[in-house]
Amino acid sequence: MATDDPRDDELALAEAPDTVVRADDREAEAKIPDDRIDDERMDEENTLKPEFVAAVRNALDAEDGEAVYDLVEPLHPADIADLLELFEREERHRLAASITDLMSSEVVAELNDYVRDDMMESLAPEAVASIAEQLETDDAVQLIEDLDSSDQRAILAELDAEDRIAIERALSYPEETAGRLMSRDFVAVPEHMTVGALIDYLREDGDLTDDFWEIFVVDHTHHPVGTCQLSWILRTPRDIPLSDVMKRDQTLIPVMLDQEEVALMFQKYGLISAAVVDEDDRLVGQMTVDDIVHIIAEEAGEDVMLLSGAGEGDINEPLRDAYKSRVRWLVANLGTALVASFIIAAFGAAIEELVALAVLMPIVASIGGNAGTQTMAVTVRAIAMNQLTRSNTGRILLREMKVAFLNGATIAVLVGLATGAIFTPTLGIVIAAAMIINVVTAGLAGVLVPVIFDRLRQDPAVASSVFVTMITDSMGFFAFLGLAVSAGLAG
Amino acid sequence: MATDDPRDDELALAEAPDTVVRADDREAEAKIPDDRIDDERMDEENTLKPEFVAAVRNALDAEDGEAVYDLVEPLHPADIADLLELFEREERHRLAASITDLMSSEVVAELNDYVRDDMMESLAPEAVASIAEQLETDDAVQLIEDLDSSDQRAILAELDAEDRIAIERALSYPEETAGRLMSRDFVAVPEHMTVGALIDYLREDGDLTDDFWEIFVVDHTHHPVGTCQLSWILRTPRDIPLSDVMKRDQTLIPVMLDQEEVALMFQKYGLISAAVVDEDDRLVGQMTVDDIVHIIAEEAGEDVMLLSGAGEGDINEPLRDAYKSRVRWLVANLGTALVASFIIAAFGAAIEELVALAVLMPIVASIGGNAGTQTMAVTVRAIAMNQLTRSNTGRILLREMKVAFLNGATIAVLVGLATGAIFTPTLGIVIAAAMIINVVTAGLAGVLVPVIFDRLRQDPAVASSVFVTMITDSMGFFAFLGLAVSAGLAG
Secondary structure (H helix, E strand, O other): OOOOOHHHHOOOHHHOOOOOOOOOOHHHHOOOOOOOOOOOOEOOOOOEOHHHHHHHHHHHHOOOHHHHHHHHOOOOHHHHHHHHHHOOHHHHHHHHHHOHHHOOHHHHHHOOHHHHHHHHHOOOHHHHHHHHHHOOHHHHHHHHHOOOHHHHHHHHHHOOHHHHHHHHHHHOOOOOEHHHHOEOOOOEEEOOOEHHHHHHHHHHOOOOOOOOOEEEEEOOOOOEEEEEEHHHHHOOOOOOEHHHOOEOOOOEEEOOOEHHHHHHHHHHHOOOEEEEEOOOOOEEEEEEHHHHHHHHHHHHHHHHHHHOOOOOOOOOOOHHHHHHHHHHHHHHHHHHHHHHHHHHHHOHHHHHHOOHHHHHHHHHHHHHHHHHHHHHHHHHHHHHOOOOOOOOHHHHHHHHHHHHHHHHHHHHHHHHHHHHHHOOHHHHHHHHHHHHHHHHHHHHHHHHHHHHHHHOOOOHHHHHHHHHHHHHHHHHHHHHHHHHHHOOOOO | OOOOOHHHHOOOHHHOOOOOOOHHHHHHHOOOOOOOOOOOOEOOOOOEOHHHHHHHHHHHHOOOHHHHHHHHOOOOHHHHHHHHHHOOHHHHHHHHHHOHHHOOHHHHHHOOHHHHHHHHHOOOHHHHHHHHHHOOHHHHHHHHOOOOHHHHHHHHHHOOHHHHHHHHHHHOOOOOEHHHHOEOOOOEEEOOOEHHHHHHHHHHOOOOOOOOOEEEEEOOOOOEEEEEEHHHHHOOOOOOEHHHOOEOOOOEEEOOOEHHHHHHHHHHHOOOEEEEEOOOOOEEEEEEHHHHHHHHHHHHHHHHHHHOOOOOOOOOOOHHHHHHHHHHHHHHHHHHHHHHHHHHHHOHHHHHHOOHHHHHHHHHHHHHHHHHHHHHHHHHHHHHOOOOOOOOHHHHHHHHHHHHHHHHHHHHHHHHHHHHHHOOHHHHHHHHHHHHHHHHHHHHHHHHHHHHHHHOOOOHHHHHHHHHHHHHHHHHHHHHHHHHHHOOOOO
């Protein structure tokens, strides 16, 4: 539905309709039920079919804006976001321009961070501001938090005072804290209110959010004293006071708590929503589990990326950022590889005398590296999930030592016998002994390195790998070559 | 509170009180608000303080059951579960015996799978059955699904008919499908019902679950036609029919859908609960997000473990299982290390002539391995999150090739200059060229290996690592030694 508006060339998101659903217009917007998992467009994994994506691409290339619109229109906002992510930058901007009035705030909220930032940067501040106005505060904050501070100021200046203040207050908290992420729209009522009075209040106050799953009960100083699930309210007679319905035992989230800890609390206590409190324990916001699921997935996925040195590891990350974070890691690993090379160089004469040492030495280092990675992955994950604490570190270390010894012994027997048969029995014994030493060292390093980083309040996923690899590589070469020389095989 | 009951020696969970909270007794059970993050027992990461755990351990060792009980009693059930997990097996059983009537169904539901199975195996079937009766069906299924089938039958025989049928029906679906995991307690009402009639029904029917966040609206054949958030109901006048309040555009979960796909749907569409439908699209259950958060964390964490070959990677996994899954991986890696050794052996004469080759060759292999792991981690995660599909594989491959080339070139310059300075310029050029070849190969393998496994409908996280490592190791040694020989440096 291209128009002559020049902004269409960029991305005219600004006209996106208000998509906040109100009880009275919910019926009007209802479409033919499409019962998600829609065979025409989605495959069995609920991703967009390649044929469908190709059809959109063809229509785009043919500059047939109407065909593009008709194809995309039946999609859920989350699937429109997926479609935008599948395209490369230039196609994506053309697609967005063709479906201007489908680019709702819900689509924007569902976009991958990198893709959203890229699209926002190409927009005028007033266009971004009018999208931000339609979003919940927490989504609006996400929209602008990664932009330059001059862009941020320009956008904030376009917002009306109420929205601006809410966003500025959120931005005043550090990134990834509850204060930054929480929603400031919630329902809080006094303790003496009855169920009936609450229902009347909810029916009458048109300004309230629809996005609440629990009611927070507060005292006159705005301290939370209890929480009511909506189902409890619906199941209780009108004349009962909320103080008889609410649960007093609540989980309160301090405003400065890191998102990782918030996510663990939601998981641990099975929360749907939770009150966020300030330094004086006054209710200032709520967090709901639908925001938390993204954090859980992000934090858990982050560990894989950090352990393998892949930075953010998002396929939408700009090339330059991906290069920078990964090359830094490779350079660090170059350092550890050099340590291993120095050890090999020290045994140069032995290798010259018995070239079999050069043939076999990578086996010892490589298996040690793998064993170390296994233990490290288990340890890092257990630390991240709060399963490994000071109270059980000793027990877990002992357990990992036992596994390492069993693994080391098994591999030692296999490698030792084969080496003994192919080369000499002495070389078989040497490689078997080196293997046990290295796998047990790997187990020890795999537990201790992440635990030490954690005690030093460093993220164990970030740097453990470099150290564990250095230890297992060096120990592998040193144990094998050193034992070979001691056994009089060479050198 | 030790008694003379001999079952106390095992675990007398059976007497655990019914912990389902009803509106009328919620007040009665309310304790002094303990406002989670409780300074006396919990540290700032919301894990149990080592001093507190030590105090419990001391009381246990002193056989002072009353002191143990008094220490544990103020804890939330999820924290009691954590406490049990921190102890080793024998202590854990003694602890459980000391706090019999704190061992509620909530504690059991929160326990780590391995710990729960271990504790259940030590109990008589009738004791497990009486715990199962207090649990929601989905939690009860989890309690018994991993037990031997003879134990399962013995426990099912102890249950009353209604619970037994519900559990048997759940067990008839494959593990990790929606049918196995869903709750059979939900609220479904006809379309013509008004808001007022719904509220009256909810107030009057005492058998309903409290665990619902949305109401499902069904037609006369029990097909879902819409969903109502409870907040919408509370905000709508009594005389409005539900058909005017409900959202018709719903996300329905097929009963056979895998839990990983279910979790992705909850994330993608920001769901709090969703209707589960059978083959004929009839409503048969619901899934709520509090169960999904565990699945999201599990699935995301699983990828780290699988990529590093650490099996389930749970610190509570029995030693034998941990050994079995990890040694299998190490043996597979032994195979790949052998391939690398054969390549080195083929260049034995060259190494004998120029021992610098043996010193430097692990650097090429190691950096290639790291680069491959980075790309592979990014690819595996993108596949798991449904971000990488047939529609953008080509684009992502191109992107990764660019990153790989930049990384390879950077490392090649560093290593080439250093080698040129320390050894000879020709050796510097050889190692630089080998490095670029290996890092680019690593990037190619890091994308293609997981993508091919995914196309073959294999979990890319399981086996990609072995293949990628084999490719980067072999290519590293082959390119470096081969180029050295071609350059006339040796051999």
